[in-house]
Amino acid sequence: MAMAHVPSAEEERASRRIPTSRYYIVWIALLALTAITILVARMHLGHGFGLVVALLIAITKGSLVALFFMHLWDHGGANRLVLVTSLFFLCLLLGITLLDNASRFPLTNPPNTETLRWSPPGPDILSPGVGAHGTSSRHEPPREHAPQEQQ
Amino acid sequence: MSPSPATIPPSTEVPLFNERNYLNDKAGVWSWLTTVDHKRIGVMYLVLTTIAFALGGLFAMLIRIELLTPGPTIMSAATYNRMFTLHGVIMIFLFMIPAIPNIFGNFFLPIMIGARDVAFPRLNLASVYIYLLGAGVALYGMIHGGADTGWTFYVPYSTTTATKVVPILLGAFILGMSSIVTGINFIATVHTLRAPGLGWMKLPLFVWSIYATAIIQVLATPVLGITLLLVAVEAGLGFGIFDPARGGDPILFQHLFWFYSHPAVYIMILPAMAVISEVVCTFARKNMFGYKAVAFSSLGIAFVGFFTWGHHLFTSGQSTLDAGVFGVLSMFVGIFTAIKVFNWTATLYKGSVAFRTPFAYFCGFLFFLVFGGMTGIALATVSLDVHWQDTYFVVAHFHFIMVGGTIMAYLAALHYWWPKMFGRTYPEGWGLVSAVLIILGFNATFIPQFLLGNMGMPRRYYSYPPEFWPLNVASTAGSTLLAFGFGIILIYLLISLKHGALAGPNPWHSRGFEWITLSPPPADNFGPVNPVYIHQPHDYQHPEPGPVPAPGPEVPHAS
Amino acid sequence: MRAEARVAAEAHLAHHFPNLEQQAHAARLGMWLFLATEILLFGGLFVAYGVYRFLYADTFKAASTLIETHWGALNTVVLISSSLTVALAHHEAEHGSMKKAGLLLLVSVAAGAVFLGVKSIEYGHHFHEGHLPGRFYTYAGLQAPGASMFWTLYFLMTGLHGLHVIIGMGVLGLFGVLCLRGKFNEGYSTPVELGGLYWHLVDLIWIFLFPLFYLI
Numbered sequence: 023m024a025m026a027h028v029p030s031a032e033e034e035r036a037s038r039r040i041p042t043s044r045y046y047i048v049w050i051a052l053l054a055l056t057a058i059t060i061l062v063a064r065m066h067l068g069h070g071f072g073l074v075v076a077l078l079i080a081i082t083k084g085s086l087v088a089l090f091f092m093h094l095w096d097h098g099g100a101n102r103l104v105l106v107t108s109l110f111f112l113c114l115l116l117g118i119t120l121l122d123n124a125s126r127f128p129l130t131n132p133p134n135t136e137t138l139r140w141s142p143p144g145p146d147i148l149s150p151g152v153g154a155h156g157t158s159s160r161h162e163p164p165r166e167h168a169p170q171e172q173q
Numbered sequence: 174m175s176p177s178p179a180t181i182p183p184s185t186e187v188p189l190f191n192e193r194n195y196l197n198d199k200a201g202v203w204s205w206l207t208t209v210d211h212k213r214i215g216v217m218y219l220v221l222t223t224i225a226f227a228l229g230g231l232f233a234m235l236i237r238i239e240l241l242t243p244g245p246t247i248m249s250a251a252t253y254n255r256m257f258t259l260h261g262v263i264m265i266f267l268f269m270i271p272a273i274p275n276i277f278g279n280f281f282l283p284i285m286i287g288a289r290d291v292a293f294p295r296l297n298l299a300s301v302y303i304y305l306l307g308a309g310v311a312l313y314g315m316i317h318g319g320a321d322t323g324w325t326f327y328v329p330y331s332t333t334t335a336t337k338v339v340p341i342l343l344g345a346f347i348l349g350m351s352s353i354v355t356g357i358n359f360i361a362t363v364h365t366l367r368a369p370g371l372g373w374m375k376l377p378l379f380v381w382s383i384y385a386t387a388i389i390q391v392l393a394t395p396v397l398g399i400t401l402l403l404v405a406v407e408a409g410l411g412f413g414i415f416d417p418a419r420g421g422d423p424i425l426f427q428h429l430f431w432f433y434s435h436p437a438v439y440i441m442i443l444p445a446m447a448v449i450s451e452v453v454c455t456f457a458r459k460n461m462f463g464y465k466a467v468a469f470s471s472l473g474i475a476f477v478g479f480f481t482w483g484h485h486l487f488t489s490g491q492s493t494l495d496a497g498v499f500g501v502l503s504m505f506v507g508i509f510t511a512i513k514v515f516n517w518t519a520t521l522y523k524g525s526v527a528f529r530t531p532f533a534y535f536c537g538f539l540f541f542l543v544f545g546g547m548t549g550i551a552l553a554t555v556s557l558d559v560h561w562q563d564t565y566f567v568v569a570h571f572h573f574i575m576v577g578g579t580i581m582a583y584l585a586a587l588h589y590w591w592p593k594m595f596g597r598t599y600p601e602g603w604g605l606v607s608a609v610l611i612i613l614g615f616n617a618t619f620i621p622q623f624l625l626g627n628m629g630m631p632r633r634y635y636s637y638p639p640e641f642w643p644l645n646v647a648s649t650a651g652s653t654l655l656a657f658g659f660g661i662i663l664i665y666l667l668i669s670l671k672h673g674a675l676a677g678p679n680p681w682h683s684r685g686f687e688w689i690t691l692s693p694p695p696a697d698n699f700g701p702v703n704p705v706y707i708h709q710p711h712d713y714q715h716p717e718p719g720p721v722p723a724p725g726p727e728v729p730h731a732s
Numbered sequence: 733m734r735a736e737a738r739v740a741a742e743a744h745l746a747h748h749f750p751n752l753e754q755q756a757h758a759a760r761l762g763m764w765l766f767l768a769t770e771i772l773l774f775g776g777l778f779v780a781y782g783v784y785r786f787l788y789a790d791t792f793k794a795a796s797t798l799i800e801t802h803w804g805a806l807n808t809v810v811l812i813s814s815s816l817t818v819a820l821a822h823h824e825a826e827h828g829s830m831k832k833a834g835l836l837l838l839v840s841v842a843a844g845a846v847f848l849g850v851k852s853i854e855y856g857h858h859f860h861e862g863h864l865p866g867r868f869y870t871y872a873g874l875q876a877p878g879a880s881m882f883w884t885l886y887f888l889m890t891g892l893h894g895l896h897v898i899i900g901m902g903v904l905g906l907f908g909v910l911c912l913r914g915k916f917n918e919g920y921s922t923p924v925e926l927g928g929l930y931w932h933l934v935d936l937i938w939i940f941l942f943p944l945f946y947l948i
Contacts (some may be wrong), residue, residue, distance in 0.1 A: 042823055049816040056808050056942075060801065076943035083939045091819040092932045100364055101764040108768035111392050111479055112775040116782050117485065118495060119428045123783055127493040132422045132787055133877035135772035180792075287749035292758045357765040365750065365758035395769040399776035403888070412884045414780060425783055429776050463742040656843030 040096070048090045055083050189675045191691035209294035210696060215280030217301055218596070220270060220663045223663075225267035225308070232260035234656060237649040238620075239588050240555055250635040254321035255336070257633055262341060266348045267308055270437065270574060273444035274390075275300070275355055278383045280594060282359060285377045285686045287368025287704045289697055290363035296354055303351040310345025323633060325434070328415040328426045332407040342405040349394045349401075352440075356390030370706045377686055378467050382447030385471040388438045389478065390445070400426065413703035424490050431482035439478040439506075441575060442542075443471060445582030446513055449535055452585050453517045454711035455683035457524030461711060463516040473509040483508060484553050488562040496555050502602050503553035510546055514539065527551030529681075531605030534585035537612040541577025545570055548623070563633075566626025569619045576617055576655075584611070584662065591666065592680045596693045597673030603665045608727035610658035619653025637722040684711050693712040734918070741919025752890040756922050763926045767933045770896070774937055777889050781944060784885065788878025793852065795874055795882035796945060798863060800854070804946035807850050808938065814843035819914065820930045823912075825921035830911045833924060837908030840931065844901040851894055858883070886945055893937055899935050903927045 056157040063072060089095040094102050128139050195212045205213060236256050239246045248256070253297070283291055285673030291297050314320065320338040322331040329575055363376070363384045376384075408410050415426045454461050461467055483491060517539065526532065548570040552558050561567060562569030592598050621644040626632075630641045637645070679688040684705070690699055706716060741752055749755040784893050785792050821836035862870035869880035907927045910916060916924060 040823065042820060045816055045819045045823070052812045052815075053809060056805065056812065057907045059943055059947060060805055063801075063943070068942065074948050076363065076948050080940050080943050084936050087815060087932055087936050087939070091815050091935075092929055098760070100761055103876070104761070105771075107388075108392060108771045112772060112778070114479065114773065115428075115432050116779045118498070119425065120782055120786055121498075121780055122424070122428065122483075122491045122495040123422070125494040126490075127492070130490055132417060133420045134417060135877060149823050165762055285747075290746075293762055294746075296750070296762075326900050342788065353766075353769050357762050357769075361758050361762045364755055364761055391769055392772060395772035398775045399773050403780075406888070407866070410865075412865040412888070413880065414884050414888070416866070419866050419869075419884070420784070420788060420881045422783060422787070615747055620885060682764070 044090060048086050051086055052083055055079055055086075187678055188691065189628075189677045190679075191560035191693055191695060193695060194596065194691070194693035195696045196595075196693055202366075207298070209290070209298050210299060211283050211291050211294065212594075212694060212696075212698075213487050214297050214301055215276050215278075218275040218279065218304075221304065221308075222272045222276065224265055224270050226272075226616050226659075229260055229263035229268055230656065230659065232256050234652060236260060237652045240634070240637075240645045241649050243637050243642055245636070251321060253635040254323075254633070255319040258320050258341075259315055261516055262311065262320075262574075263347065265292055265324060265437070265441075266311075266345050267304075269441045269579060270348075271304065271355075272578070273448060273583055274359070274386055274440075275304075275382055275587060277379075277448065278355075278359060278386075278444065278589060280360060281590065281687050282380060282383055283315075283366065283700050284690060284694065285372055285380055286363065286365035286366060286711075287699075287706065288362065289685075289699075291358045292366055293358050297358055300354040300358070303347060303354065305345045307347030307351060308351075309344075310347060311341050313443075313507070313693065314338075314340030314344060324487050325430065325432075326401070328404060328406055328407070328423045330415070331404050334408075339405050339409055342401045342408075344435045346398050346401045346405075349398045352390050353687070356394070357585045359387040360391065363387075368706060369705060374465070374468075375706055375709055376468070378450035378461060378464070378471075379447040379535050379685075381468040382443045382450065382471040385475040386443040386447075388472075389440050389475050393433040393436040393440075393479070396429060397437075400429040402434070403615070409496060424486065426481070427486050427489055428491075431485040435477045435482040436475075437484065438571070438574070439474055441475060445538070445579040446471070446645065448582045448586040448589070449517060449538055450513075451685055451711075452531045452535050452582075452589055453520050454680050454713075455589070455685060457521045457526050457537070458527070458682075458713050459520050459524040459711075460713055461516065461707065462519035462522075463512075464709065466512050467516050470509040470512040473512075474506060477505045477509065481553075484558070487555050500553055500555045504550060507546060507550050510542070514543060527681075529588075530599070530601060530608055531585040531589040533605055534581045534588070537615070538578055538581040538585065541573050541615070542582065545573025545577055548573065561626055563631055563711075564626035565622040565630045565632055569622035569626055572619050573604040577619070581611075583609070587662075587666070589681070591669070591688075592676030593687060593692050593694070595670055595673075596676055597669050598676045598680060599669045599673060600665055603661065607658045607661040607665075610661065612648045614651050614654030614656075614658055618648050618655055619651070619652070621645070621648040654662045682712055684708075686710050734828075737919045740885050740917050744920045744922075745915040750813050752919060756925075758930075759922050759926060763929050767929060770933055770937075774889070774892065774918050777885065777892065778940070781889065784878060784881050784946075788876070788881065791874070791876045791878040792882050793948070794876075795863075795879055798861070798871075798874070798946065799886075799946050800857075800947050803850050806941050808942050809849050810843050810850070811935045811938050813846075814840040815932055817843065818931045819906075821922065822928045825911060825916060825924040826918060828918035830914060830916060833916075833921070834908045837904045837911060837924070837927075839900045841905045841908065844897050844904075847897055848894060851890065855887075863877050870941030876915075889941055890945070893934070893941060896934050896937070900927075900931045904931060 059076055062075050062079070066072065067075065088105060094105065125132055129140060195210055196216075198210070199208075205217070208214065235248070238255070239248055239256070277289070279297065283289065317337045317340070320326075320334070320336045320341045322334055322336070322338055325341065331342075357572075363380060367376070403414050407414055407416065413421055415421040415423050417423065450461060450467060481499060481503040485505045487496050487500075526703040549587055550565070552561060552567065553569055559619050588599060588604055625644050625648075626640055626642065630637055630643075676692050678690065678692050680692075681688070681692065686704075689704060744755075745752055746755060746929075749758070817836045817840045821833045821840065824836060825833035857862065862872070863883050863886075864870065864880075865884035866880055869883060871879070904927050907916075907923050911924065
């Protein structure tokens with residue numbers, strides 16, 4: 023059964039005519055940002071900047087879509103919170119997982135191709151026919167870090 | 174929270190048993206299969222999860238019987254691996270995750286906030302069918318041999334095993350969708366269907382905790398979905414996303430899996446805490462001590478629970494930096510749980526305690542949550558976990574929380590709300606007897622497992638050295654007692670449906686919001702009058718009489 | 733709003749909601765919650781991408797040169813434009829121009845079809861060259877660790893995205909037809925709004941997929 027509903031200020035705002043020009047402007051902006059991101063990618067910025075710039079442009083485009091096409095600009099305290107919260111937890115998952123791979127002892131990261139080439143420290147006590155002090159090759163100081171081929 | 178005193182009729186006008194209720198509102202199987210009534214859906218989930226619990230419990234008993242002797246007892250090693258896998262999958266995905274939210278959340282959330290139904294009733298019905306579909310697909314896998322990977326499906330074994338892991342993965346994926354749908358429904362309901370006058374700070378604490386659970390369901394379950402899908406794709410198609418030979422990282426699977434599965438344990442415990450908040454206030458006849466603290470600690474648990482998943486990877490090969498970070502973050506969850514425990518206990522102080530069956534389960538819950546929780550904090554210490562990881566210590570820890578915590582609360586909820594749901598009371602004597610049996614049986618089952626784990630007995634092992642024999646026998650004996658207790662409960666509850674004493678609208682004289690309706694509730698929850706909320710839930714301080722349903726003129730309200 | 737429109741819209745009011753605005757508000761919130769789950773569903777794959785790009789940065793860079801940027805750019809323009817038409821469709825529906833709304837929705841479906849057509853051209857090219865996931869990878873030109881992983885992620889992520897495009901096309905197509913048949917009016921255009929939100933999410937995900945696979 024119906025109860026009286028006084029529209030909130032937010033709903034009043036939403037029901038006022040939004041001019042369609044807003045959508046076209048956002049569309050042009052999105053196309054322009056697409057062009058920019060392609061051009062910047064061609065510039066081959068070094069030191070990982072290419073990824074950073076590409077992501078920043080993508081975030082900008084995404085924000086335009088979310089705010090104006092999906093109307094987060096006009097209404098939604100709860101809706102905005104839902105989007106932001108999901109993105110926050112996604113970044114949390116991504117961040118800590120990447121931190122794991124970034125801070126592991128390098129030989130334990132995939133593709134683990136260096137593992138077999140690394141000599142462990144100390145005498146070789148496992149090979150048969152080798153004395154307790156091992157052969158001279160086993161006395162080499164071990165390399166601290168395997169060469170980073172992938173970085 | 175009750176209509177104004179002037180409109181309360183004499184108690185003789187309130188029927189002891191509401192004849193025209195949601196159960197007989199529309200007759201016939203088809204009306205049940207197509208119902209959108211949240212109360213009927215709650216009852217359907219009660220039936221389905223009870224069947225699931227019985228099946229999972231059967232596997233548990235088979236495991237315990239097998240572990241009666243150090244060598245083979247009743248099954249082969251390959252079968253044993255399937256037993257513990259299926260026990261875990263069924264118990265977690267078919268019982269623990271759905272039970273309290275889908276039964277009691279569905280039934281009571283709308284009533285507690287003065288709504289006539291959840292926000293999306295048809296979606297609610299869909300969640301039942303999605304649950305059935307997921308259960309069916311998993312059952313298909315079980316019948317065709319089942320999986321032997323453990324419920325955690327770790328790669329690379331799960332992607333290379335010859336057992337029927339793909340249907341079980343897909344079944345779990347579909348069940349996850351049912352969980353997501355329920356979560357969406359509850360969040361939208363709490364945001365948009367609260368009755369006029371019912372602000373957030375007047376919500377029953379049950380609603381707060383179910384709301385926090387729903388947030389976790391919505392945010393975490395999709396990650397499980399994609400992870401299980403990836404394992405299925407790799408197992409079925411050989412795409413190699415976790416395969417080291419193709420450059421994959423098996424630890425990535427563990428990160429993705431536990432990002433869901435750790436918050437999942439909070440999906441299991443928060444509804445239990447929701448129930449306990451209600452039970453404590455009713456049976457102590459006192460307002461909740463620290464309402465705001467308990468309310469916000471539910472959100473706190475939901476939030477912090479997402480930051481701790483790596484403590485399942487302490488011995489797996491993640492970096493020591495991550496291990497340290499997760500070890501510290503895992504400690505914070507204890508703070509919010511402690512807030513709740515202190516507030517519940519403070520509520521009892523100078524309360525007028527009625528020691529009924531739900532309260533007995535609360536006592537069990539409190540003891541087991543505290544001890545199980547403390548072993549959790551101990552396990553979160555990396556150096557200790559190195560010794561205890563993959564031993565029975567971990568098994569005992571999570572069973573303390575899940576059985577000692579959630580299932581105690583589930584039984585408390587069942588007994589607390591049985592009169593409201595079905596209009597009849599259960600026999601209190603048998604209730605207390607089975608509560609004692611369950612609490613004792615539980616102790617006998619799982620305390621030996623802490624000792625076994627500390628002595629070094631690995632989990633998921635089919636055979637063990639003879640020095641672990643006596644404690645295993647003790648554990649199996651305890652589990653038999655547990656099974657007995659559950660069996661007795663099932664029997665007297667079913668009998669009470671026909672022969673139980675009529676309950677009346679408020680047999681506990683509770684001032685929880687749900688007790689203002691009739692027992693069993695009418696199909697539209699409240700009859701023609703919408704409830705108006707004046708006081709806090711469980712407000713035992715004001716002198717007016719307890720809430721009674723009062724069909725009277727509509728009371729005008731201020732928005 | 734016209735009186736007849738409100739009366740027709742009231743027919744869609746469910747018994748447990750006090751009024752249409754509240755119901756629409758709840759529907760919108762429910763849809764956003766569902767979109768959050770979709771973000772996290774794809775999120776798992778983005779995490780896998782992040783980890784493997786970190787581990788195999790050079791190999792991924794080399795592999796992405798094998799993807800033709802112009803197809804991806806075309807698809808990006810197509811999807812962005814379809815987002816525009818969907819937004820306009822909702823706008824028209826809210827102001828009662830059901831015919832325009834329906835036609836705009838069907839244009840969006842056509843854009844989706846173009847997107848899928850381009851993707852199938854791309855997929856055909858990749859099958860031909862041996863740029864395939866996991867054990868199917870046979871491209872001799874790049875045989876470093878992690879090479880097949882690039883393509884595994886590519887096919888999984890664009891495949892899942894493509895599945896969502898197909899679903900979105902179905903949803904928009906259905907609502908486009910219903911608009912043209914006059915099932916909605918300015919008092920009740922919630923399905924168009926919700927379908928639109930879903931389509932915008934599909935566009936959003938592509939906005940991130942495009943640079944990650946085609947550009948860097």
